[in-house]
Amino acid sequence: MPHNTPLKYHFKDKHLWFDIIILAALFVVAAYIPLLKIVPLVACLELFSFFSFHLLAKRSRFQLQGFLGGFISSTAVFLQILNDNKYLSTNQRDLLNTLFFALCAMLLECLFIIFFLSDDLPFIYYLPFITQFIVFFTAIIHVTMVSNLRFANSHAASSAIDIELLNDHPIIWKNVAKLSILIFLIISVMNFIGSELAVSRSIATLLVSLFEAHAILASVMMEWPLQSSNIDLIKLFFIILLGNALSKSYLAIRGKNLTQKGYFVAVMLLSFLASIGVTYIWFRAIQ
Numbered sequence: 001m002p003h004n005t006p007l008k009y010h011f012k013d014k015h016l017w018f019d020i021i022i023l024a025a026l027f028v029v030a031a032y033i034p035l036l037k038i039v040p041l042v043a044c045l046e047l048f049s050f051f052s053f054h055l056l057a058k059r060s061r062f063q064l065q066g067f068l069g070g071f072i073s074s075t076a077v078f079l080q081i082l083n084d085n086k087y088l089s090t091n092q093r094d095l096l097n098t099l100f101f102a103l104c105a106m107l108l109e110c111l112f113i114i115f116f117l118s119d120d121l122p123f124i125y126y127l128p129f130i131t132q133f134i135v136f137f138t139a140i141i142h143v144t145m146v147s148n149l150r151f152a153n154s155h156a157a158s159s160a161i162d163i164e165l166l167n168d169h170p171i172i173w174k175n176v177a178k179l180s181i182l183i184f185l186i187i188s189v190m191n192f193i194g195s196e197l198a199v200s201r202s203i204a205t206l207l208v209s210l211f212e213a214h215a216i217l218a219s220v221m222m223e224w225p226l227q228s229s230n231i232d233l234i235k236l237f238f239i240i241l242l243g244n245a246l247s248k249s250y251l252a253i254r255g256k257n258l259t260q261k262g263y264f265v266a267v268m269l270l271s272f273l274a275s276i277g278v279t280y281i282w283f284r285a286i287q
Contacts (some may be wrong), residue, residue, distance in 0.1 A: 019171040024049065037212050037222070039180045041116050046072075046171045063140075066098030070105025072175075075212055075276060077102040078248060092260050099264065100136045103248065105135045109214050117221035121233075124282055128237050128275040135271035142180025182215055205236050209243025216240055245272045 027041040043279045049069065069077040081098055090098075107129045114126060208216040220236050245268045252264045 013145065016170050019043075019047070019173075022173075037117055039176065039229050041113065041218070042176045042180055043171050043173075046176060050170045063094060063097040065099045067101035067105045070102030071109055073212065074102045074106040074214075075247070077252075078251045078255070081103040082251055082257050084257075087257050090257065092258070093143055095258055096260055096264060097140050099248075099258075100140045100143075100267070101250070102171075104133055104140075106214060106244070107136070108219050113218050113221055115212060117218065118224070124279060124286070125234060125237065127279045128234075128241060129284055131275040131278045132241065132271040135267065135274050139267045152173075182212075184219075202239055205239045206243045209240040212249040213240050234279070241272055241275060245269070259276070 021145065023040055023043050026036070026043065030037045030040055064075050066081070078099065081090070081095060087095070109134075110129050111126055113123060114129075116123075205216060205220065208219075217237075217240055220233070220240070224233055249265045249268050252258055252268075253261050255261075
């Protein structure tokens with residue numbers, strides 16, 4: 001829901017300081033219990049979205065709300081703006097850019113997860129996500145700046161409706177608990193599949209990444225320090241990105257509000273292939 005309380009009043013209320021104190025305490029606990037690192041990480045992302053929404057959203061366009069919503073759930077952003085009737089009047093430029101901004105936010109979140117949950121991984125592990133981010137950001141510039149009739153407004157006006165993902169509270173601890181529990185469950189399911197079922201880790205990762213890429217990435221990063229000799233991390237990264245590309249392309253094709261489906265799917269495919277190509281070139285160059 002849209003925020004109604006100015007940011008300066010939040011600083012006068014104890015709820016903001018209470019959330020910050022709890023967050024600091026969680027970081028202390030996580031220093032002694034590494035498995036719990038995901039909890040303060042998720043809470044930090046909630047807090048970042050809260051401050052960004054207050055500082056930027058009132059002066060921003062529809063796309064920026066998609067970017068901030070992407071930190072919470074890029075899949076939820078896609079489902080909402082591609083299928084909800086109230087976004088039917090949104091022009092195609094805004095719809096495409098909102099989708100790309102949500103993907104950019106998801107990729108930044110993935111980079112933060114890798115940095116926060118790993119111990120000095122080489123740059124090449126970040127490269128697939130950085131490459132996709134660059135492709136999506138380039139697509140945003142192309143859709144915004146290039147004079148192309150197919151991106152022209154196909155409806156009367158741009159949407160002024162808020163994306164219903166953002167809250168007027170610093171940290172929604174219920175959301176933090178839900179996502180943290182989901183990630184722990186994914187870890188348990190992955191371990192069960194690997195030890196009890198005849199399904200490979202790669203297939204299990206692909207299936208889960210179809211729903212939320214950052215959740216399966218967090219579970220992989222939490223498991224990797226314990227089983228680094230048995231996990232091909234860079235391979236799993238590409239599988240996660242593949243699952244995300246497949247699911248987002250499917251949602252775009254099925255979504256009734258987007259007419260530029262071919263363009264979006266082409267950019268998704270290009271971003272995935274570029275991430276593989278750039279990473280391979282970098283790997284060969286450092287050999």
